[in-house]
Amino acid sequence: MNKFLVVLIGLVFMFSSCEKDKLVINDDFSSGIFVVNQGVFQGGTGTITFRNESNNLLINDLFATKNSGKVLGNIAQSMIKFDDKYFIAVNNAAKIQVVNAADFKLIREIAIDLPRYFATDGTKLYVTSYNNDFATGKINEIDTKNLTISASINVSNLPENMLFSSDKLYVTLTSPYGQSSQDIVVVDTKTNKISKTIVTGDSPSAILKDKNNDIWVLCAGNFAFDPLFNTLGSLHRLRDDQKVASYTISNGANGLVIDNNGDRLYFLMDGKVMAHDITDTAFEDESIYDGFFYGISYEKSSNRIFLADAKDFSSAGEVLFINPETKATGRFATGIVPGFIYFSE
Amino acid sequence: MSVFLSEDIPLYGQHVMDSVIIKGDKVYAFDIISPSHEHNDSSQLIIRTPDFLQNITSGQLQISTPGGLHTFLHRGMATRHLPVLWHGINIQSVVNGSFDYNLIPISLMGDLNFYSFGSPTLTGNNSLAGAITIGKHSQVDKIQVTTSVSSLQNYMVSFLTEVKTGKMTHQFGTSYTLENNIFLYKDGQDIKKRTATDFHNRNIIYRNQFVINNHNVLELDFWWQDAYRNIPVSITSANIDQLQKDRNLRINLNHKYFTSGYKVATSMAYMKEGLDYMTLSIDSRSNVDVFQAGIELTENKKNDHHLFLKYRRDVANPNFYTEVKDRNTINLGASKRILLGKNIVSQLSIRQDLVDNILMPTAGSLLINFKNTSLNIAKNYNLPGLNDLYWPVGGNVDLKTEKIVQAELGTKFEWKSIQIACKTYFNIINDWIQWVPGNNGIFSPVNQKKVRSTGLEIDGWKTFDFKKFLLKTSLSYALNSTSAIEHYTRTEQVGKQLIYVPMHKLNATASIRKNHVETTLTYHLTGKRYDTPDHSQSLPVNQILDLRVGYTYKTWQWQLNIFNMLNEDFAIVRFFPLPRRHFILSARYTVK
Numbered sequence: 001m002n003k004f005l006v007v008l009i010g011l012v013f014m015f016s017s018c019e020k021d022k023l024v025i026n027d028d029f030s031s032g033i034f035v036v037n038q039g040v041f042q043g044g045t046g047t048i049t050f051r052n053e054s055n056n057l058l059i060n061d062l063f064a065t066k067n068s069g070k071v072l073g074n075i076a077q078s079m080i081k082f083d084d085k086y087f088i089a090v091n092n093a094a095k096i097q098v099v100n101a102a103d104f105k106l107i108r109e110i111a112i113d114l115p116r117y118f119a120t121d122g123t124k125l126y127v128t129s130y131n132n133d134f135a136t137g138k139i140n141e142i143d144t145k146n147l148t149i150s151a152s153i154n155v156s157n158l159p160e161n162m163l164f165s166s167d168k169l170y171v172t173l174t175s176p177y178g179q180s181s182q183d184i185v186v187v188d189t190k191t192n193k194i195s196k197t198i199v200t201g202d203s204p205s206a207i208l209k210d211k212n213n214d215i216w217v218l219c220a221g222n223f224a225f226d227p228l229f230n231t232l233g234s235l236h237r238l239r240d241d242q243k244v245a246s247y248t249i250s251n252g253a254n255g256l257v258i259d260n261n262g263d264r265l266y267f268l269m270d271g272k273v274m275a276h277d278i279t280d281t282a283f284e285d286e287s288i289y290d291g292f293f294y295g296i297s298y299e300k301s302s303n304r305i306f307l308a309d310a311k312d313f314s315s316a317g318e319v320l321f322i323n324p325e326t327k328a329t330g331r332f333a334t335g336i337v338p339g340f341i342y343f344s345e
Numbered sequence: 346m347s348v349f350l351s352e353d354i355p356l357y358g359q360h361v362m363d364s365v366i367i368k369g370d371k372v373y374a375f376d377i378i379s380p381s382h383e384h385n386d387s388s389q390l391i392i393r394t395p396d397f398l399q400n401i402t403s404g405q406l407q408i409s410t411p412g413g414l415h416t417f418l419h420r421g422m423a424t425r426h427l428p429v430l431w432h433g434i435n436i437q438s439v440v441n442g443s444f445d446y447n448l449i450p451i452s453l454m455g456d457l458n459f460y461s462f463g464s465p466t467l468t469g470n471n472s473l474a475g476a477i478t479i480g481k482h483s484q485v486d487k488i489q490v491t492t493s494v495s496s497l498q499n500y501m502v503s504f505l506t507e508v509k510t511g512k513m514t515h516q517f518g519t520s521y522t523l524e525n526n527i528f529l530y531k532d533g534q535d536i537k538k539r540t541a542t543d544f545h546n547r548n549i550i551y552r553n554q555f556v557i558n559n560h561n562v563l564e565l566d567f568w569w570q571d572a573y574r575n576i577p578v579s580i581t582s583a584n585i586d587q588l589q590k591d592r593n594l595r596i597n598l599n600h601k602y603f604t605s606g607y608k609v610a611t612s613m614a615y616m617k618e619g620l621d622y623m624t625l626s627i628d629s630r631s632n633v634d635v636f637q638a639g640i641e642l643t644e645n646k647k648n649d650h651h652l653f654l655k656y657r658r659d660v661a662n663p664n665f666y667t668e669v670k671d672r673n674t675i676n677l678g679a680s681k682r683i684l685l686g687k688n689i690v691s692q693l694s695i696r697q698d699l700v701d702n703i704l705m706p707t708a709g710s711l712l713i714n715f716k717n718t719s720l721n722i723a724k725n726y727n728l729p730g731l732n733d734l735y736w737p738v739g740g741n742v743d744l745k746t747e748k749i750v751q752a753e754l755g756t757k758f759e760w761k762s763i764q765i766a767c768k769t770y771f772n773i774i775n776d777w778i779q780w781v782p783g784n785n786g787i788f789s790p791v792n793q794k795k796v797r798s799t800g801l802e803i804d805g806w807k808t809f810d811f812k813k814f815l816l817k818t819s820l821s822y823a824l825n826s827t828s829a830i831e832h833y834t835r836t837e838q839v840g841k842q843l844i845y846v847p848m849h850k851l852n853a854t855a856s857i858r859k860n861h862v863e864t865t866l867t868y869h870l871t872g873k874r875y876d877t878p879d880h881s882q883s884l885p886v887n888q889i890l891d892l893r894v895g896y897t898y899k900t901w902q903w904q905l906n907i908f909n910m911l912n913e914d915f916a917i918v919r920f921f922p923l924p925r926r927h928f929i930l931s932a933r934y935t936v937k
Contacts, residue, residue: 039581040877042578042579042582043409043579043581043582043918043919043920043921044579044581044919044920045581045920068533068534069533070533071533071581071920072581073581073582074578074579074581074582074583074920092581092582092583093581093582093583094583095583113583132585132624132625132626133625133626134625134626135626223738225665225667225737225738226667226737227737227738310782311835311879312781312782312835312878313781313782313788314844314877314878315877315878315879315881316877316879316881336877336881
């Protein structure tokens, strides 16, 4: 046989035996960095960006990748890990997507209007939600075995972030547009009833506790129909459910986190990342980084602040992480409108 | 192509009672400009205005969902850049700059024309991307009844009649449309049913032409519209009720006085435009009153020159503004026809506007026609809408007007018995307005970028005579490149095609007519469209095949349309699926 023909046939067999490498992702998603991307408002879908720094793996749209292209739904808001599952609140799609933590495959959808944020003490799991009137809401307990909503507490105003502390659940009630709320409600999780209301500042939205078990509440201030009537934000320190310190800050402040020592707060305000030591007796207006960010989170294990940059709110976003002490930075790409960053360990 | 709208101009001394019927005005602006697309009922029944726009290859019909907002992006420019003219008055919303083409009852309006360039100087500000004109129905018989039924559970009935009594001609029409827009769509592996739109659209029109004498004609046009619908959300969102109501009343009165050399036209118009949008948490109600008055002088014999002075007042009182907002506009313009040589006709136009006592950029255009070749050059501007300026949280009163410099070169010729028309165009828009998030996360309009839109359009037609039947074919291709050439905040977006603007579009038709039956196959190809500014996501190419079979015999005209014969799953906006294969059966009965 002609030598050339033999070579040609050989080449044909060689190339035909090669299959296009398929992207097979076998990683375990039980731990890592998750970015919850809201997606384009009203018409898009939320996505989850996953990053594993140990093997430099970055997967955008992890949910669709592991669930045959299924979409999360419009406005993915937040997520939490509980009982080897991830619970993802998809706000405008009125559902919580529950996935298996290891392989991120969908287990079930829980129907719930406008879910917002989760909190857990390790034994119970709660999620806040708005009602469709955008003026009232609910604090919901999730039955984590049957994956249903087992109890709901109606509240006026809009429940946002929560904190478990001393067997109580503290829930911030933020102001509906054009209205005013200054309340933190305290829920007895044994009875699922509100046991107390604490008055803080206009539109409380974020809450955490420091190393002394004092509770810190960030209030954004009210947004009025006429911007001239917007009110200022505030930061409050609570001890034994009483306000012991209050600081006035700008309208629009949001996203409160605390460092791994539990004594330095960070939050977003006026296009900056602000810092406040819990020992400061006045608000020092200290900023550690400039830039408008849509979300902030803190990774205790690495002492890094993670900042979500939504850019123009219709293109792919980015997460920037900085070490607040060394100021070393890094970044990675995300989906559209990154808003919530979760560290799963 | 026919000249834009015709009028039998009564000449001084002639008895004109019988010859002047309700037809459109011969507007000087378009004297030597023809529409690029005309709606003509005689060969094809078009039940919905968006179906007419679908055939315009140089534009992209933007549909969020059937029954929802239908806008049109022409040559890559925004919907606010394309005026919709009713009696020469732009009826786009002065509040948000858009217009829903669902709302034009095409069976009552008839003379719907699209101009790819038009005469922007004489049209007015915001005429950057051509113009759409709504004319009177010029082919009305004594009685015309049109009805249609669709497999999407959409229904339409309209009635139009024209009666002459002495010196008066009356046209009366009414239409009622109910669109449920129920259809199945594919969501992953599942087949689901789309939420019904329950879209009711009612229209009443009345037109009157009174030929007072050989010199004087009085015309009245009344259009009342009431529409309400439920707008489905995206398939990624939980279903909520979104109710929209459109309430519009438009009245135009004009008087024409004819001398031996001139036509003097005076007009007055009043429009009341209402738009309500409601959900459980939103109750938005917009009301705008529009008053317009004008006087125009046109040289009669050769259309040599034309002058106009117009005043328009918009008073907006939506419940989401902190106070009533108004806008007062005075337009002063002139146009002169100049013969540059044998077969070379030009038209030079200029317009100066005064808006709220502020002098606006002077608009001007030069149109040169040489046989079948035309060159248009124009300079114009676009005012920000009232929402852009006064939206309570984020409105920007410091917005600058958008400014355009544009040119179009077109020619027609025949090659091997194929009629061919080619156009190339070039637009530069400065200070393009875009809503963007600010540092506080609140969206606000800014002058964001400088945009260049260029393109090439080629249309070809050929008719084959097979003796026993005629085969008419046409092919229309549009190439467009529209991108920011300067971006004031995000330089990484320079050079990227604007979202939702396809670079390639193609329409092809093949039509056979035999005896009383005409069968037409239409192929639409829309190229890839990016739907994120950074081009990280795009919508795929879609290819849609439509079939139309029409039967005309004596007083009846029947038509069966089968849309999307290949049963494609496609969307123009992501997560808003459009109907798969569906049909519309229409009928028209006329009494002459």
